[in-house]
Amino acid sequence: MRSFTYARADSAADAVGRAGASGTAFVAGGTNLLDLMKADVARPGGLIDISRLPLDRIEETAGGGLRLGALARNADTAYDERVQTRYPMLSKAILAGASAQLRNMATNGGNLLQRTRCYYFYDTATPCNKREPGSGCGAIGGVNRIHAILGASDQCIAVHPSDLCVALAALDAVVQVRGPDGERSIPFAEFHRLPGDRPEIDTTLRPGDLVTSIDLPAKGFAEHSTYLKIRDRASYAFALVSVAAGLELDGGTVRDARLALGGVAHKPWRDPEAEAALIGKPAAPDSFRAAARVLLRDAKGHEHNSFKIELAERAIVRALSEAADRKGASHP
Amino acid sequence: MTAIPSIPGFLKEPNGPIGKPVSRVDGRKKVTGDAHYAAEFTLPDLAHGYIVSSAIARGRITRIDASAALALPGVIHVFTHENRPSLAWFDRKWKDDDAPKGSPFRPLYDAEIHHALQPVALVIAESFELARYAARLVHIEYEAAPHQTDLRANRANTFTPGKDKGGFEPPPKPRGNPEQAFLDSPVQVDAEFTQAAEYHNPMEMHATTVLHHDDGTLTVHDKTQGAQNCHTYICNVFGLSKSAVRVMSPFVGGAFGSGLRPQHQLFMAMLAATQLKRSIRVELSRPQMFSFGHRPETIQRVALGAERDGTLRALIHEAVQESSQNENYVEIVVNWSGQQYACDNVRLDYKLTRLDVHTPLDQRAPGAATGVPALEIAMDELAFKLGMDPLELRLKNYAETDPNTGTPFSSKELRACFRQGAERFGWAKRSPAPRSMREGRELIGWGMAAGVWDAMQGQAAAKAVLGVDGKLVVSSATADIGTGTYTVMTQIAADVLGLPIEEVTFCLGDSSLPTAPIEGGSWTVSTVGSAVKAVCDRVRSQLFTLAGKLEDNPLKGVAEADVLFADGHLIVRDDRSRRLSITDVMRGSGTLSIEEEARALPYLLARARHTFATHSAVFVEVRVDEDLGTIRVARVVSAIAAGRIINPKTARSQIQGAVVWGIGMGLEEEAFTDHRLGRVMNHDYAEYHVPVNADVPDIDVLFVEEHDDMVNALGAKGVGEIGIVGVPAAIANAIHHATGVRVRDFPITLDKVLAGLR
Numbered sequence A: 001m002r003s004f005t006y007a008r009a010d011s012a013a014d015a016v017g018r019a020g021a022s023g024t025a026f027v028a029g030g031t032n033l034l035d036l037m038k039a040d041v042a043r044p045g046g047l048i049d050i051s052r053l054p055l056d057r058i059e060e061t062a063g064g065g066l067r068l069g070a071l072a073r074n075a076d077t078a079y080d081e082r083v084q085t086r087y088p089m090l091s092k093a094i095l096a097g098a099s100a101q102l103r104n105m106a107t108n109g110g111n112l113l114q115r116t117r118c119y120y121f122y123d124t125a126t127p128c129n130k131r132e133p134g135s136g137c138g139a140i141g142g143v144n145r146i147h148a149i150l151g152a153s154d155q156c157i158a159v160h161p162s163d164l165c166v167a168l169a170a171l172d173a174v175v176q177v178r179g180p181d182g183e184r185s186i187p188f189a190e191f192h193r194l195p196g197d198r199p200e201i202d203t204t205l206r207p208g209d210l211v212t213s214i215d216l217p218a219k220g221f222a223e224h225s226t227y228l229k230i231r232d233r234a235s236y237a238f239a240l241v242s243v244a245a246g247l248e249l250d251g252g253t254v255r256d257a258r259l260a261l262g263g264v265a266h267k268p269w270r271d272p273e274a275e276a277a278l279i280g281k282p283a284a285p286d287s288f289r290a291a292a293r294v295l296l297r298d299a300k301g302h303e304h305n306s307f308k309i310e311l312a313e314r315a316i317v318r319a320l321s322e323a324a325d326r327k328g329a330s331h332p
Numbered sequence B: 001m002t003a004i005p006s007i008p009g010f011l012k013e014p015n016g017p018i019g020k021p022v023s024r025v026d027g028r029k030k031v032t033g034d035a036h037y038a039a040e041f042t043l044p045d046l047a048h049g050y051i052v053s054s055a056i057a058r059g060r061i062t063r064i065d066a067s068a069a070l071a072l073p074g075v076i077h078v079f080t081h082e083n084r085p086s087l088a089w090f091d092r093k094w095k096d097d098d099a100p101k102g103s104p105f106r107p108l109y110d111a112e113i114h115h116a117l118q119p120v121a122l123v124i125a126e127s128f129e130l131a132r133y134a135a136r137l138v139h140i141e142y143e144a145a146p147h148q149t150d151l152r153a154n155r156a157n158t159f160t161p162g163k164d165k166g167g168f169e170p171p172p173k174p175r176g177n178p179e180q181a182f183l184d185s186p187v188q189v190d191a192e193f194t195q196a197a198e199y200h201n202p203m204e205m206h207a208t209t210v211l212h213h214d215d216g217t218l219t220v221h222d223k224t225q226g227a228q229n230c231h232t233y234i235c236n237v238f239g240l241s242k243s244a245v246r247v248m249s250p251f252v253g254g255a256f257g258s259g260l261r262p263q264h265q266l267f268m269a270m271l272a273a274t275q276l277k278r279s280i281r282v283e284l285s286r287p288q289m290f291s292f293g294h295r296p297e298t299i300q301r302v303a304l305g306a307e308r309d310g311t312l313r314a315l316i317h318e319a320v321q322e323s324s325q326n327e328n329y330v331e332i333v334v335n336w337s338g339q340q341y342a343c344d345n346v347r348l349d350y351k352l353t354r355l356d357v358h359t360p361l362d363q364r365a366p367g368a369a370t371g372v373p374a375l376e377i378a379m380d381e382l383a384f385k386l387g388m389d390p391l392e393l394r395l396k397n398y399a400e401t402d403p404n405t406g407t408p409f410s411s412k413e414l415r416a417c418f419r420q421g422a423e424r425f426g427w428a429k430r431s432p433a434p435r436s437m438r439e440g441r442e443l444i445g446w447g448m449a450a451g452v453w454d455a456m457q458g459q460a461a462a463k464a465v466l467g468v469d470g471k472l473v474v475s476s477a478t479a480d481i482g483t484g485t486y487t488v489m490t491q492i493a494a495d496v497l498g499l500p501i502e503e504v505t506f507c508l509g510d511s512s513l514p515t516a517p518i519e520g521g522s523w524t525v526s527t528v529g530s531a532v533k534a535v536c537d538r539v540r541s542q543l544f545t546l547a548g549k550l551e552d553n554p555l556k557g558v559a560e561a562d563v564l565f566a567d568g569h570l571i572v573r574d575d576r577s578r579r580l581s582i583t584d585v586m587r588g589s590g591t592l593s594i595e596e597e598a599r600a601l602p603y604l605l606a607r608a609r610h611t612f613a614t615h616s617a618v619f620v621e622v623r624v625d626e627d628l629g630t631i632r633v634a635r636v637v638s639a640i641a642a643g644r645i646i647n648p649k650t651a652r653s654q655i656q657g658a659v660v661w662g663i664g665m666g667l668e669e670e671a672f673t674d675h676r677l678g679r680v681m682n683h684d685y686a687e688y689h690v691p692v693n694a695d696v697p698d699i700d701v702l703f704v705e706e707h708d709d710m711v712n713a714l715g716a717k718g719v720g721e722i723g724i725v726g727v728p729a730a731i732a733n734a735i736h737h738a739t740g741v742r743v744r745d746f747p748i749t750l751d752k753v754l755a756g757l758r
């Protein structure tokens, strides 16, 4: 770990002001950033500690939704009664991630900004365009079991590892940001970006931007939703494939649908065409499969991860079936 | 029958602690933080070392520039091959008790790079954080050379090793005519199996703290399974006199074989301490735990031929494993296949391929944990082809004597394991057809496998000191790597002398104690336990002799064999009112302390004429999601035959832990190597998966009765490794029963099952 300066921000404005200096980073729970610093992957010259800012509340919004403070802990968010009853898929997604200890430390804002778990990204002796632009992508032609099947580029095939974000994508959340130029709102679909030829940039945030909250719209698909996570062990592993699914049903017919995938791309993957393919269709495995095929139409596998394509299709069918069957159903 | 020395009275006392579920005598220390591990010792002048690891897999270092690191205030020195002092020259000086044939790796010896993550420099600084930071600033240039790390790509390029490592005999000569018998067999199985490389990854990372005392002597706290092995090594390598150094390892946070050889952090800490003349600590990082020995990747072929009634006609087992360029690590893999079933036509073949890797290293049940599962899956495949119950097939071909050698087993209660394990599991209710049991979307599979491991014994010495207060201290330079050595040795000593457990202290993990071998191979109870018993027998005779000299001796006229030692007393067996306390004997005879030392050897004659082995039968239920291929082990029954169980509580922990690892081997553990870089990529706990609590079901362990007068004076075999051996196969067989999908490549990740579910 390199030497760095440390300062505690006493207000959001103070935090944003301090972030003006280049090479600084916000630290919230520290569960991702500190690991990356120890591995010499992140090398901030200064840390701005935001963990004590009063952005840790969960509040009602005027529009009937919920505002999740950027510094609310993942655990507090998952166990909030309003989240559990109105957005059960979100609660499940959080609880499917990491471990109880980590969820107690991790904040919602930090979860959005956690970085990929690509092996090469973590090992400074290997090439990685995300860590060191222009050095090449180790994972292409290398070890890529956990890598992307959608939206990748020839520069980077990493995936975003979050569970929380997959549910937020499905729910059409909005990220509230305070930056040097004031406040703005970023629709979730536009928050994370695809790697393209700038894989070192994960999001559309600008330097100095502080995430202040994540707003959930009123519609939470509480009746028919689920979060399904498939991984290499029963707990404490990142998703190979995960699915956040929400349905609005009219008898046996789909009236509205949300479908987001994790573990498959550089951002939570949503596809309006796949969702459109569900609308007006019977809530049955055949329609779910058809929608899955639309979503996966451009999927491309690598040496070790081609299985994810078939797995994703099956997972989508399972998740939508569970959502259709049971209120807030989850996979055991 | 071979003549066995008689065991006067021993183990016949009704209430002795042997066989009792005594709680760990060191348990309180461990849970209160009073047990100190290698990286926890300190002195005021302690400096910290951080190792720089090679960025390439093979080649040479062309330039090292440590100036940026050295420019930092608080950085003391950077050791490299360029500035190291002169060290031992001959290979034999670098050998250790677990070294295979070849030339041991020498850290910082020259510019050559032999494997990825090879230690290439050591930064010493006033704090750990500073040393770690400075290590990033050491600039190293390399000239890379082509490397080979891919076993598959090099599988044709093999050689046949000899007896290249202690404890492992080359395969026996073929018997009968296996190839023809196989061709002539009406029912055949012929398949290839692979096992991924696994890293030991104990919780405690390897660490050494060298305390440099004012008089120039050194106390070395090391994470090791053999304090004396490390002591000899550092004295040889650094040319030190034996009395100037003492190696200590009273507590070890797991090792699983990783501490059988001196690892490079020991060398590094010693190098710095001897050169800088101050106390030094060097601890590896988790990624650096992937820089040395591992369970080698293996490719195997098993071919079985059988009659329609299930009688085995032919058995062929071939294995190819990786070793390094510099040493012939062998674990033979195939020999247990020749021992497990009666078969007249057998060929066992074992080969090595040299790769540019660090030498592999014994890992829990080395060889058997890899080879036996291949055999046991093949047996399951054969049973399926025959339409026979897998348990029946095993009973049909039960080996009454060891087919490899023709010698009888000293004891073998595998049949009882099969019977009792099956009963406990409810095996009789299994419906034989694959995919015939389910609950909702979960396919249920029941599978079983047998296991076998050697019951070895080495030589060890122990010392006992009995004080006038009736307190006994017994010591031997063995190790307790979490296995329960402290507890079990305490029980044995307390049993022989009839003392309460609390009156007995056992000391270990100190090179200055009486000689004991490295703690591995499940031989510690057998080896050290026998020495503890021998030395306590001597104390016992002493006490009896001293009692005879007392004026009014209530034991007068009674032979030693007719005296019991219990409750701190010498008691006449047939008239318990005639008794004398140990403290009275000591005081009455004016004895301040009794000191004895004894050495125990294996019963060599019996060993020459018998096969000594532990056995197991493992039954597993898995649940497989029929759409997603996700696998869950729902329950495990492990029935073990291992002679007398000295402590059913610690023994059960050993088996449970081994079953957990068996689940990891079966389903999760795999080091992913990028063969272009020659480097393991998932070198941390986040991506190198071992089972978590949620993966571990109810594990039901049962020990069957097994009497063995030949194995040693304790009748005990050792349970450190047998628990893992059959588990991966039982899981694979259960998955086949659940899904109809046969996977022969470990670990069985969900993608491999999914491919078959399509």
Ligand SMILES: Cc1cc2nc3c(=O)[nH]c(=O)nc-3n(C[C@H](O)[C@H](O)[C@H](O)COP(=O)(O)OP(=O)(O)OC[C@H]3O[C@@H](n4cnc5c(N)ncnc54)[C@H](O)[C@@H]3O)c2cc1C
Pocket: A025, A026, A027, A028, A029, A030, A031, A032, A033, A034, A035, A050, A070, A071, A074, A096, A097, A098, A099, A102, A105, A106, A107, A108, A109, A110, A111, A112, A113, A114, A161, A162, A163, A164, A209, A210, A211, A212, A236, A237, A238, A239, B686
């Ligand atoms: C072993 C392990 C397993 C895990 N498993 C999972 C899993 O299965 N699923 C999952 O979803 N996650 C998992 N995680 C990741 C975990 O959820 C994240 O580390 C955590 O959410 C990050 O939150 P934090 O508050 O600790 O962020 P920090 O580490 O403090 O910060 C992370 C990044 O976010 C930035 N940041 C933080 N807050 C703000 C803000 N308000 N505005 C702008 N920038 C900000 C920081 O500058 C930094 O770049 C795992 C982590 C570990 C270590």
Ligand code: SF4
Pocket: A116, A118, A119, A120, A121, A127, A128, A129, A130, A131, A136, A137, A138, A139, A140, A155, A156, A157, A158, A199
């Ligand atoms: S996939 Fe992305 S993160 Fe991984 S090595 Fe390639 S560029 Fe780096």
